[in-house]
Amino acid sequence: MAELHVSILTPAKVAGTFSAEQVQVPGIDGYLGVLPGHTQLISELGVGELLVHTRQGIESYFVSGGYLDVGEGNHVTILVDIAEKPVDIKVDRAKDARQRALSRLDDKSGVDVLRAQAALRRAEQRLVVAARLSK
Numbered sequence: 001m002a003e004l005h006v007s008i009l010t011p012a013k014v015a016g017t018f019s020a021e022q023v024q025v026p027g028i029d030g031y032l033g034v035l036p037g038h039t040q041l042i043s044e045l046g047v048g049e050l051l052v053h054t055r056q057g058i059e060s061y062f063v064s065g066g067y068l069d070v071g072e073g074n075h076v077t078i079l080v081d082i083a084e085k086p087v088d089i090k091v092d093r094a095k096d097a098r099q100r101a102l103s104r105l106d107d108k109s110g111v112d113v114l115r116a117q118a119a120l121r122r123a124e125q126r127l128v129v130a131a132r133l134s135k
């Protein structure tokens with residue numbers, strides 16, 4: 001069966017390359033699945049968990065700020081500002097960030113609500129990805 005050739009790139013490094021059966025990426029309006037033979041497309045990504053299904057198992061990354069490029073020959077490039085594996089994520093830091101965001105959203109006065117909501121989403125999604133370590 002044809003496989004995807006997946007590259008996960010950030011400005012700093014190649015975060016991962018895989019032969020994969022499927023990837024699930026966090027789009028702007030929900031998750032998008034890519035299988036071999038998918039139509040070519042470029043799509044903006046949201047914040048969340050990227051899942052790469054390989055024969056060996058599932059790889060999980062927290063990703064934020066970027067694009068998905070599905071090109072010819074089953075080449076899938078995920079170009080993101082941030083790509084963190086479960087081991088990279090500091091759980092206490094994410095919990096603190098979540099608490100800070102929740103307090104700001106509670107307080108409301110003078111708070112940049114969109115910014116606080118974005119920080120909350122980053123923290124929550126980091127905690128989702130970090131939880132994969134204990135599964």
Ligand code: ATP
Pocket residue numbers: 064082084088089090091093094097119122123126
């Ligand atoms: P914080 O308030 O803790 O800085 P943040 O959501 O504002 O969180 P980002 O803007 O998403 O942080 O990321 C800034 C930098 O900090 C990035 O390099 C990111 O990889 C790193 N980072 C943020 N949170 C964590 C975490 N919980 N574990 C590991 N690295 C983190």
